Amino acid sequence: MSDKATEITVGAYLFKRLHEFGVRGVHGVPGDFNLALLDLLEENGYAADGYARIKGMSALITTFGVGELSALAAVAGSYSEHVPVVHIVGVPNTASQKQQLLLHHTLGNGDFRVFSDMSKNISETFCTLNEAADYVEEIDRVLRACWVRARPVYIALPTNTVFQKVDGSRLKKPIPLELDLNPEDVEQEVVDQILDLMYKSQNTVILADACSIRHRVLDELHQLVMKTNLPTFVTPMGKGAVNETLGSFGGVYVGDVSRKDVKETVEGADLVLFVGGLISDFNSGGFTFHISRNKSVEFHSDHMKVRYSEFPGITMKYVMQRLLNQIDMSKIRVTPTTIIDNILPTRESQSMTPDITHAWMWPRLGQWLREKDVVITETGTAIFGLLETRFPADVTAISQVLWGSIGYSVGALQGAALAVHEQKAERRVILFVGDGSLQLSAQEISTIIRHGLTPIIFVINNDGYTIERKIHGAEAKYNDIHQWKYTKLLDVFNANPEKSKTYQVRTKTEMDKLLNNRLFATGKYIELVEVFMPKQDAPRALEVTAQKTARLNKVLNV
Known part of the structure; x- marks a missing residue:
């Protein structure tokens, strides 16, 4: 049982946890099923996406049915582009749901789960904070998933749950945000294979893409670029991932759409360290990336690829950290790259x-x-x-x-x-x-x-x-x-x-x-x-x- 002195409402607990993630502004539009929740705050989906790309996470509040459906296109965009948005939906009270009342904003068939079901495929995880839920455990679980997986999550909050009391002392213990560790032997095997390829390569380049930003490996990426001085390129979605004032920066690689010098340098390399790849049509010049698996290492948030070998569940962040600690720069060959500048034609x-x-x-x-x-x-x-x-x-x-x-x-x-x-x-x-x-x-x-x-x-x-x-x-x-x-x-x-x-x-x-x-x-x-x-x-x-x-x-x- 919780101490009465430390009890707070479910809504307050949720907002205080979001505050820990740096969320200071909440986006959305008022609706009668989220007004009680908004009382605790005293802001559209695209705005939440932009906010998250600066702050690391954002929150979006919509009302049941009409509000959440209007936000689906924006949340789906955040899902496809790996942007962590907490979508909080104010839903009718649990008694109304059990009685299948024909409330406004419904389809008139008594089904109160139809809209949340629509969000499941564009959410990393979801929860409904009804009487059967462990409010604190569920909120912490879902928020951690949003941060760690860098994708939207869905929280359904019935109007009668907002002011239910929970143990506020749980807030003294921060939500653990560390990634699960890779098995050490597998991680070392991956690093050994990468180093072997790098030491044998006569011409290695680094290519940074969107997920290097979204999955928070920019520190490791910058260290790799600075330590090796290897020619470094970005994709359109990776623009801004590296310091473009560095002499090793070579421009934007977009397959056949690239500038000629960029295309020749990247495709002429015998090893490409591809960090956080997200190869969509516009991001790859209409799928014209000419980087064969035979000469590439792919760093991803939930797996690694070293040439034709794939390592499921191996996180790139820890691989990059171990790689940086073990690399012998005396064995690395660096080929200068063409300087890209803002020269008017x-x-x-x-x-x-x-x-x-x-x-x-x-x-x-x-x-x-x-x-x-x-x-x-x-x-x-x-x-x-x-x-x-x-x-x-x-x-x-x-x-x-x-x-x-x-x-x-x-x-x-x-x-x-x-x-x-x-x-x-x-x-x-x-x-x-x-x-x-x-x-x-x-x-x-x-x-x-x-x-x-x-x-x-x-x-x-x-x-x-x-x-x-x-x-x-x-x-x-x-x-x-x-x-x-x-x-x-x-x-x-x-x-x-x-x-x-x-x-x-x-x-x-x-x-x-x-x-x-x-x-x-x-x-x-x-x-x-x-x-x-x-x-x-x-x-x-x-x-x-x-x-x-x-x-x-x-x-x-x-």
């Missing part, structure tokens, strides 16, 4: 082409970025353009290359900006979003203003869905959009005119002038820049990827 000079083009803009923005910036891009022209930039140190890149939900980036901006604000960090939060994508989730700008957040928003006005035009239907009506007065949005959402700024740029000269404006670059205000670009212009990487995607679609439709 001469054929795109201002005098020759006054219009702002992707070939010119992204290297120019690379010159403008600062250390520790948070850069958010929509999965459209922006994410493919960003591949042509070289980041300053400690830049965090947020995008949704695998799930690719249109409008994701605006919600993610709100979550990321809130997380940075909570950290009281001197970091600019910058969004690059197309006009079509912005129209899907523009209302999130209102939430950003409400919380006094100060991101810089670049709206790429190229008159429609350019990424779709490049894949299919270049002039099709379904890729058109109705034009908005984008620079009026901050006024529409009632931003303080003294703490907000809007701009329009139509030429390279105007863009240069804005980027050189020190007041604009501070990130002290919420700022929106409408960038006008030619309708059919697109980044080089998107042009190539779209062609491959179109061909793949045709093959699959045969």
